[in-house]
Amino acid sequence: MVLLLNVLGAVLLAAGFYAAWRLAPQRPDAPPARWYPDPASKAARRRFWDGEAWTARVTAGTEAANRGHHFRGRFWGRWVWPLVGAGVVLLAGTTLYRSTENVHVIAVTSFLAMALVCWAFYGFVARQLALPEVIGLGQIVAVAVASAGATFLVGLNLNDLTGSIGGISLATALVGLTEETSKLLVPIALFLLGTYRNPRAGVAIGLASGFGFAIAETTLYAYQTAAASGPDFCGGDTPAVTTGTVIAAQVARIFGVSPFHWLFTGIAVAIAWRAWHLYGRKGTPAALGGILLVMVVHSLNDTSATLGCGEPTVQSLLAMLRYVLVIVMYLVFKAWARKHTPPQMIGAVSTGWTPKHLGEQSVPADEAPAEDSPAREPADG
Structure with a gap:
């Protein structure tokens, strides 16, 4: 089984990475570089968009930006339908699994439902950030496939190695390092090859890498949970399972555990990119610091599963708190991703997706062109 997963991982990683590299966008159709009304301020001033991201440079303006409205904007969209589809797949698949007890049924159900949930989340974020301008669906799928391969080839082997050295305690303590390393492998390799460097494209492939990991892991866990194989987080043998417990575990994983994977990686990539x-190479300490912080939070989250062993009440409380943490991580992801909401989306998205905390570096008005003049980036001062 291990050899099969390694071979499958190598094939998926190679094929997905090659496709992502070959399909890399040449020059994104992004809004032109110029001074726009500052979306991060209520004041009448302008901020420089360099063609790919908002900068810290601000100058006087004649009008304030339309910063959107609460609970309005581009929230609802076609992304809802994949989410509905995931519910239908789960209902039909779990019903069939209860009647047949065929493990392949719950595995395929988990795969399809997880993929649809990922599609829904990506569709929602793409709607806010206008991601189709900078990356296509084929590139997202390619990165997800490559990441799934990295999950089998790198992530599982690293987890097994740490588990064999120090048991479940060491494995959970280092899970942030091992799993985020496998998820960041593809995005960073593509970045080093000079592709997908647009910050919005970075957010997209960060999510895609998390999607690939989540889909691969959720599918694999369907087999492991149904077989009751391996120790649980408390180091004991996994208790005997029923179709009901397998279904409950997979539903909880799809909606309460797997979202961490794309949120963690999405945050790390948003910060790093x-x-x-x-800042170029000077930004490396900040980039690595953000990645390291995500790894630590990831490890702390998984380590919490080892707390309260033998105390059902404590474990239930911790499980509920992890759902709260999912919401917190989404808010953190949004806080970083919205820094790249492009100019044409300002006012169309809600205030929650309007850029904030972009920094301030004042530029004298005589050094900034008039609002209807050709753009030029201000000189560093």
Whole structure:
């Protein structure tokens, strides 16, 4: 089984990475570089958009930006239908699994439902950030496939290695390092090859890499949970399972555990790509710091599963708190991703997706062109 997963991982990683590299966008159709009304301020001033991201440079303006409205904007869209589809797949698949007890049924159901949930989330974010301008669906699928391969080839082997050395305690303590390494492998390799460096494209492939990991892991866990194989988080043998417990575990994983994977990686990439875009190599400490922080939070989240062993009440409370953490991580992801909401979306999205905390570097009005003049980036001062 291990050999099969390694071979499958190598094939998926190679094929997905090659496709993502070959399909890399040449020059995104992004809004032109110029001064726009500052979306991060209620004041009448302008901020420089360099063609790919908002910078810290601000200058006087004649009008304030339309910063959107609460609970309005581009929330609802076609992304809802994949989410509905996931519910239908789960209902039909779990019903069939209860009647047949065929493990392949719950595995395929988990795969399809997880993929649809990922599609829904990506569709929602793409709607806010106008991601189709900078990346296509084929590129997202290619990165997800490559990441799924990295999950089998790198992530599982690293987890097995740490588990064999120090048991479940060490494996959970280092899970942030091992799993985020496998998820960031593809995005960073593509970045180093000079592709997908646009910050919005970075957010997209960060999510895609998390999607690939989540889909692969959720499908694999369907087999492991149904077989009751391996120790649980408390180090004991996994208790005997029923179709009901398998279904409950998979539903909880799809909606309560797997979202961490794309949110963690999305946050790490959003921080790193922005730092590298704005500051070049000087941004590396900030980029690596953001990645390291995500790894630590990831490990702390998984380590919490080992707390309260033998105390059902404590474990139930911790499980509920992890759902709260999913919401917190989404808010953190949004806080970083919205820094790249492009100019044409300002006012169309809600205030929640309007850029904030972009920094301020004042530029004298005589050094900034008039609002209807050709753009030029202000000189560093």
